[in-house]
Amino acid sequence: MGSHLAFVLALWRTNLLSAMEYRVSFLTQVVGMMLNNAIYFVFWIIFFARFEEINGWDLVDMFFLFGVVATGFGAGTYLFGNAVRLSSLIASGQMDYYLSLPRPVLLHALASRSNASSAGDFMYGLLSFGAAVIFSGTFNGLMLLRFALGCLASIAVLISFLVLVQSLTFWIGNTNLLTTNAFNAIVTFSLYPITLFDGTAKLLLFTLIPAAFIGALPAEFVRRFDLLQLAQICAGGGIFLFLSVFVFYRGLRRYESGNAIQVRM
Amino acid sequence: MNAISVRNLRKTFQTKRKAAGLRGSLRALWKPAFQDVEAVRGISFEMEAGELLGFIGPNGAGKSTTIKILTGILHPSSGEAAVLGYVPWQERQALAFQIGSVFGQRPQLWYHLPAVDTFYLFGKIYELDDGSLKRRISFLAEAFEIEELLETPVRKLSLGQRMRCEVAASLLHKPRVLLLDEPSIGLDVVAKQRLRMTIQRMNELEGVGVLLTSHDAGDIETLCRRVIIVNHGEIVYRDKVSALKRRYLTVKTVDVRYNEQLAPDFRLPGVEMLKVGRYGAKMRFDTRITPVEPVISGLAAAGSLADVTVSEPSLEDVISAIYARTEA
Numbered sequence: 053m054g055s056h057l058a059f060v061l062a063l064w065r066t067n068l069l070s071a072m073e074y075r076v077s078f079l080t081q082v083v084g085m086m087l088n089n090a091i092y093f094v095f096w097i098i099f100f101a102r103f104e105e106i107n108g109w110d111l112v113d114m115f116f117l118f119g120v121v122a123t124g125f126g127a128g129t130y131l132f133g134n135a136v137r138l139s140s141l142i143a144s145g146q147m148d149y150y151l152s153l154p155r156p157v158l159l160h161a162l163a164s165r166s167n168a169s170s171a172g173d174f175m176y177g178l179l180s181f182g183a184a185v186i187f188s189g190t191f192n193g194l195m196l197l198r199f200a201l202g203c204l205a206s207i208a209v210l211i212s213f214l215v216l217v218q219s220l221t222f223w224i225g226n227t228n229l230l231t232t233n234a235f236n237a238i239v240t241f242s243l244y245p246i247t248l249f250d251g252t253a254k255l256l257l258f259t260l261i262p263a264a265f266i267g268a269l270p271a272e273f274v275r276r277f278d279l280l281q282l283a284q285i286c287a288g289g290g291i292f293l294f295l296s297v298f299v300f301y302r303g304l305r306r307y308e309s310g311n312a313i314q315v316r317m
Numbered sequence: 318m319n320a321i322s323v324r325n326l327r328k329t330f331q332t333k334r335k336a337a338g339l340r341g342s343l344r345a346l347w348k349p350a351f352q353d354v355e356a357v358r359g360i361s362f363e364m365e366a367g368e369l370l371g372f373i374g375p376n377g378a379g380k381s382t383t384i385k386i387l388t389g390i391l392h393p394s395s396g397e398a399a400v401l402g403y404v405p406w407q408e409r410q411a412l413a414f415q416i417g418s419v420f421g422q423r424p425q426l427w428y429h430l431p432a433v434d435t436f437y438l439f440g441k442i443y444e445l446d447d448g449s450l451k452r453r454i455s456f457l458a459e460a461f462e463i464e465e466l467l468e469t470p471v472r473k474l475s476l477g478q479r480m481r482c483e484v485a486a487s488l489l490h491k492p493r494v495l496l497l498d499e500p501s502i503g504l505d506v507v508a509k510q511r512l513r514m515t516i517q518r519m520n521e522l523e524g525v526g527v528l529l530t531s532h533d534a535g536d537i538e539t540l541c542r543r544v545i546i547v548n549h550g551e552i553v554y555r556d557k558v559s560a561l562k563r564r565y566l567t568v569k570t571v572d573v574r575y576n577e578q579l580a581p582d583f584r585l586p587g588v589e590m591l592k593v594g595r596y597g598a599k600m601r602f603d604t605r606i607t608p609v610e611p612v613i614s615g616l617a618a619a620g621s622l623a624d625v626t627v628s629e630p631s632l633e634d635v636i637s638a639i640y641a642r643t644e645a
Contacts, residue, residue: 055444062441066427066434073429073470148423151390153442154413305392308330309385 059155060163064131067166078168085172086179089122093180107247112187114245117271119181119199121242124206124266126174133165135211136235138218139227145309158300162211177203181274188275198277202270205285209265212292213238215300222303234261242267262292319399320494320526321364321387326396328357328382328550356382358550359396366493367524369517371537371558374547375640380530381420383547384498387528388418401493414443417487417525421499424479425486426471432482433467436489443490450489457485460522461515477508481515488519494526495519501536513539534633546639553643558632565635567604570628571612573597576621585615596623 071078093114100111129135141147141161150160181199185191217234221227238261246268249257257264265288273281334352335345357379364370374380385391387400389409398405403412419425426435433454440450458464461481466474474482480500487495497516501509517540519525531537537544537558544561546554554561571588574597583593585600587607592599602612616625630638 059441062438066430066438069434070427070429148385148390148420149425151409152388152413152418152420154410155442156410307391309382309391 056156056159060159063160063163064166067133067164071166071168078171081168082172082175085169086176089118089173089176093118106245109245109247112184113271113275115180115184115187116275117243117245117267119177119184120202120206120271120274121177121239121267122173122180123177123199124203124270125210125239126170126172126177127203128170128207128210130166130170130174131207132162132211133167133170134162135214136167136231137165138162138215139221139231142218142221142303142307143226143228147304147307148309151307157304158215158297162215184275194277195274198274201282202274202285205289206266206270208289209262209292210238210242212289212296213262213266215296216292219296219300219303222306237261238263238266246272258288262288265289265292318366319363320366320368320401321362321528322397322399323363323383323387324361324397326357326360326383326386326398327355327394328379328386328391329394330354330356355550357386357393360547360550360552362545362552362555364494364526364528367520367526368543369520369527369529369541371541371544372528372530372547373532373534373537373544373636374530375532377549378547379550380547381498382550384418384420384496384528384530388416388496389413414490415492416494416496417490417492418496419480419483419487419498419500421480421502424471424483426479426482428472429470431468431470432463432474432486435471435486436467439486439489445490453489453491457488460518461485462511475508477504477511480504480508480512484512484515488523488525491523492525494528497527497529497531499531500529501531501533509533509535510539516540534631534636538632546636548640548643554639561635562632565638566629566632568601568630569604569609570599570601570630571616572599572624572626572628573616573622574624575619576623579620583619585612588612588615 096114097111100114104110134141138161147157147161150157150164153160185195214231214235218227218231220230241257241261241263244263244267246254246257246264254264257268265285269281269288270285272278273285330353331351332354333345334350335341356377360379360383372380372383382391386393387398387405389405389412392406400412401415403415405412426432427438436454437450440447445453454467458467461484463478463481463485466478466482471479471482484495484497484500495516500516501512504512513536516527516529520527527540529536529540541558544554544556544558545552556564570591576596578595579593579598581593583598584590585602588600588602590598590600616622
């Protein structure tokens with residue numbers, strides 16, 4: 053376990069060194085993504101200025117929601133940057149590299165790339181959480197702990213969902229379009245107040261498109277402690293993590309490699 | 318003890334078939350058709366510990382598929398294989414600590430970083446402690462003459478320099494077997510020669526066994542004592558490189574020049590005349606049919622010799638002939 057941790061830390065360090073080779077590009081992407089998120093949030097500020105709340109959710113909830121989702125999404129796709137490219141890695145035979153080295157293939161593949169723009173999401177998420185704390189007027193060490201736990205659960209479900217969808221590549225070939233749609237769906241639905249949905253839609257958000265585990269559920273848990281919610285986010289994270297690893301390795305047996313000329317960035 | 322042992326290895330891929338054009342695409346959408354392609358057809362061979370074994374064949378012969386099965390990248394359809402006692406597709410991680418691999422078309426060095434950064438990452442991947450890793454990097458840098466290249470971003474290196482760094486990276490953990498898939502692809506003559514020398518040197522210094530696939534007969538001729546030739550997924554020839562030469566390099570071409578005019582009807586028994594001029598001739602004979610001595614005597618008797626060149630076909634020509642024979 054310690055050896056795997058040292059290996060992953062070394063991978064992240066190498067990713068950082070690679071990103072720092074192009075400082076200006078790195079900084080531009082970080083700042084650009086922060087601005088992009090801020091502009092998107094302006095919509096909710098205007099909305100809540102007019103309607104105050106949606107079924108019990110107010111602007112402060114939205115700050116908590118964006119705090120958890122952006123921090124989780126940013127950290128997840130920064131540390132496991134290949135989670136959004138797994139499908140093309142499989143389809144183009146690029147898993148060969150990870151299979152030829154003595155490390156867990158999925159972990160190695162996911163952590164071998166960092167998205168610079170994700171650092172912008174991460175920083176925006178922290179700022180949003182800071183704003184949520186200020187506007188809610190409640191802050192203590194436990195809230196910080198709940199925030200860290202909520203973000204971890206969010207990362208686990210997000211990355212697991214992306215791995216699950218893209219593992220279908222092993223069976224059905226190219227899933228780039230499916231991946232793009234699934235990615236947009238999970239991000240979009242995780243950034244909406246959960247109180248907007250009920251019945252089948254809500255069921256979908258806990259199962260097929262598990263956006264509730266990435267956004268609403270951990271965000272509510274961060275705002276106020278609830279043992280049931282803690283159990284739900286832990287169970288959600290654990291189940292999706294297990295499923296994604298299981299499906300990926302089942303699919304890996306069908307991996308067919310390829311002959312495309314490649315470059316390691 | 319055998320480093321690699323392969324028994325009746327087979328690999329079949331299923332590929333989609335589609336007729337040309339829109340109609341073909343629509344039909345494939347409605348009723349897709351698949352075809353089994355046998356990339357490897359019952360290959361069996363052994364490689365001894367510390368041996369340099371050449372594994373050559375044309376495109377699509379099954380070389381890379383075999384190497385990928387032996388590194389644990391692909392599962393075979395049937396058959397058995399053991400590399401250093403490990404079944405590659407079942408014990409991939411344990412095996413990867415013991416072997417190194419280089420795929421000419423799949424760089425493992427990080428493109429934007431100096432090679433030394435990848436070396437340090439590999440140190441963590443192979444669980445090497447910092448002290449041993451530094452000593453190993455220093456040793457390999459000297460052996461591969463890459464001291465000056467280690468701190469240059471990989472994207473700025475020439476292909477030959479990069480490939481030497483690639484092979485050095487694959488040797489960081491002192492593997493007992495090195496699987497090289499087309500390491501010399503795209504290299505110029507000088508770069509090829511340097512790479513061959515370093516591979517040979519590491520074999521001599523550390524006894525690392527090398528299974529080398531290549532399109533380039535020169536790689537095999539320079540490095541390997543034994544060669545396996547594959548075509549269409551099957552082994553079509555296996556023996557020592559020297560035996561291959563003895564068996565197939567029997568055709569000699571002679572280019573001769575005289576100080577005086579040759580007789581217009583100049584001929585030698587058992588020799589095929591390719592070209593006869595006023596002051597010289599070019600001819601070919603097979604030493605299995607016509608001994609060398611009467612040919613040389615006949616040439617000397619024909620006039621005052623100015624120059625004689627005897628050449629034999631390149632190993633590449635011989636291998637092409639073997640491919641052609643198996644095609645037939």
